[in-house]
Amino acid sequence: MPELPEVETIAGYLRQGTAGSPGLIGRKAIKVHLLWSRSLERPSEGELQARLPGQVLQSITRRGKFLLLHFNLDTLLFHLRMSGDLVVDGNQANLLTDPQSPITHPQSSHIRFILNFEDGINLVFVDPRKFGRIWLVRDPGEVVGGLGPEPLDPDLTTGKFCQLLNAHRRLIKPLLLDQTFLAGLGNIYTDESLNLARLHPCQPAHLISPAQAEVLLNAIRTILRQAINHRGASIDWVYRGGNFQNHFRAYQRTGKPCLNCGSLIERIVVGQRGTHYCPNCQVIVS
């Protein structure tokens, strides 16, 4: 489920809770259940089990597409990759507490990790494709230290952004997808942002003018804020409740009219990723 808006939305759910589930802040961890060992990047399962229980959750933050659960001693990090999701379950404690039991959870066969808190509240990591990863570390910088700037951070000025862009000869789309360049954009929001900014996904980054860089950064921020307001997008069989998919400009709109100019959106492949753009108003400049 995860690009910046979806991870931000999930962070909010975990902090404040939802209609059907309580928030997690201030709760004490009791026990860990790892059902797919490769979901855990580090430390070992034994060390995780030895360190995390007894710790109290202080706060929940997001950095790029990472979700950070700050406990009093350690930080538990999740990366949802392609299909991961985190849900709080306070109603089926007796079933979820025992991973060997015939769980009747809707996505039970894809549960990879469960963290039991006090009062029968569980944080459940669901991940059909098994690409998601979990870390427990003293210093979260060990995991997220290499990320590029946050697109919504006001400290990222248009001038800085243009400088960063012009330092690379790469195509703009793969560059925006590179998390060490900018943290949080994925395939959807890159296509959306480039369409709004009227930039071709194959535009070489070093040829982007200061004026275009400003338009692009503003477009990225506009799209991300809109997506967050809609609680992210729900795509394919992975449904989380957000409805930004109903407001896509380019992504998965092949053959439909561009919202800028009415020409038909086309699908090409750029950097091994399906890419949706308008061949009329998103043109390469030199």
Added chain:
DNA sequence: AGCATTACCCGCACGC
């Protein structure tokens, strides 16, 4: 040689 960029590939579910 050494950095920047590109191609593979990892489970699984779904639609054509």
Added chain:
DNA sequence: TGCGTGCGGGTAATGC
């Protein structure tokens, strides 16, 4: 049934 596709990114391979 078979094949292409996919809200991602680590790593090997290649390019400059």
